[in-house]
Amino acid sequence: MSVRYHPPLHVTCALARRIERAEIDFCAEAGAIGARSGLASLDVGGGRALFGVAGSPLNKMLGLGVGASVSEADLDAVEAFYAAHKAPAHIELCPLAASDVAPRLSARRFVLQGFENELARALSADVAPLSPLVAGLRVERTTPETDGLWVQVVADGFAAAGAAAPAAPEAISHIRSVMRQFCHPAIARYLVWADRVAAGGGATFVRDSVLGIFGTATLPRFRRRGVQTALVGQALAEAAGHADLAIATTEPGSTSQRTFERLGFGLVYTRAILVKQFPSA
Numbered sequence: 001m002s003v004r005y006h007p008p009l010h011v012t013c014a015l016a017r018r019i020e021r022a023e024i025d026f027c028a029e030a031g032a033i034g035a036r037s038g039l040a041s042l043d044v045g046g047g048r049a050l051f052g053v054a055g056s057p058l059n060k061m062l063g064l065g066v067g068a069s070v071s072e073a074d075l076d077a078v079e080a081f082y083a084a085h086k087a088p089a090h091i092e093l094c095p096l097a098a099s100d101v102a103p104r105l106s107a108r109r110f111v112l113q114g115f116e117n118e119l120a121r122a123l124s125a126d127v128a129p130l131s132p133l134v135a136g137l138r139v140e141r142t143t144p145e146t147d148g149l150w151v152q153v154v155a156d157g158f159a160a161a162g163a164a165a166p167a168a169p170e171a172i173s174h175i176r177s178v179m180r181q182f183c184h185p186a187i188a189r190y191l192v193w194a195d196r197v198a199a200g201g202g203a204t205f206v207r208d209s210v211l212g213i214f215g216t217a218t219l220p221r222f223r224r225r226g227v228q229t230a231l232v233g234q235a236l237a238e239a240a241g242h243a244d245l246a247i248a249t250t251e252p253g254s255t256s257q258r259t260f261e262r263l264g265f266g267l268v269y270t271r272a273i274l275v276k277q278f279p280s281a
Helices: 013-031 072-084 101-107 147-160 169-180 227-239 255-262
Strands: 040-044 047-051 089-093 111-122 137-141 188-194 197-207 210-218 245-250 266-276
Touching: 013 047, 013 197, 013 210, 013 245, 013 266, 040 072, 047 072, 072 089, 072 101, 089 101, 101 266, 111 255, 137 227, 147 169, 147 188, 147 197, 147 210, 188 227, 197 227, 210 227, 227 245, 227 255, 245 255
Parallel strands: 210 245
Antiparallel strands: 040 047, 089 266, 111 245, 111 266, 137 188, 188 197, 197 210
16 A cells, blocks of 8 residues: 555544543443443533443543533533542543643642643545455454454553563453454444454444544554554555545554554644543542
8 A cells, every 4th residue: 555645634623522432422332331231421522431341441522522511510410420430530631622621620639640642633545455465464354253352462462562571461361352342333343453363453443434443452462564554554545535634643652653654644632641640539
């Protein structure tokens, strides 16, 4: 696949709202899997807060204050929502949110825990898959028979990412339980094969003509062989004609970010991750 030039995206509140809504609506779909009492959702202040399974990274809020005002009553409602579920209030705040939101959250003792980069690129209808061009690799969607293998490969890849020592069994078990939430008919899961061995995997969703690529991971012995590149190229090709925008969330400065940038993605904004713990959480 040759990466065609696309002009840098001009980030507006409208674009940010589209990205935030597509991503949180996807999280709602996945977060409902395994939620015994059903997914709890709160729409307030222009954003959406979710709670499904205790300890899930999908329990979060996106879109707060983006193109919308946020009242004190709105912030009270967000805190009450998470306190009622005995979970930390986890807000991923877009920098295009109303300028008064961040200081007001700080005044409420939300703590900055980190940042994440939102990358995006326009998606045209003539993208060809990359997998045939990456020597020795084949990208395939999972089937019900290979979904279990997908969970194992992706979880093991994440558990080994940047680790100086093997992850503890309980940590791997937790990651696998999270990845099982993505075994949903509306989510496309991919395995990347090196000859006959599963080397890595990832997944995608499409909401409101937005393609989201997430959960990409490679087993350590297959790194630096283009596994993520092949997967992302295949996902872009399959979504061409069905989506006009592709997005991905990465750790700032990560290898994943560099891979996406080589495939035409650019940084559109950096979210601040703000968390408030409650005594019972």
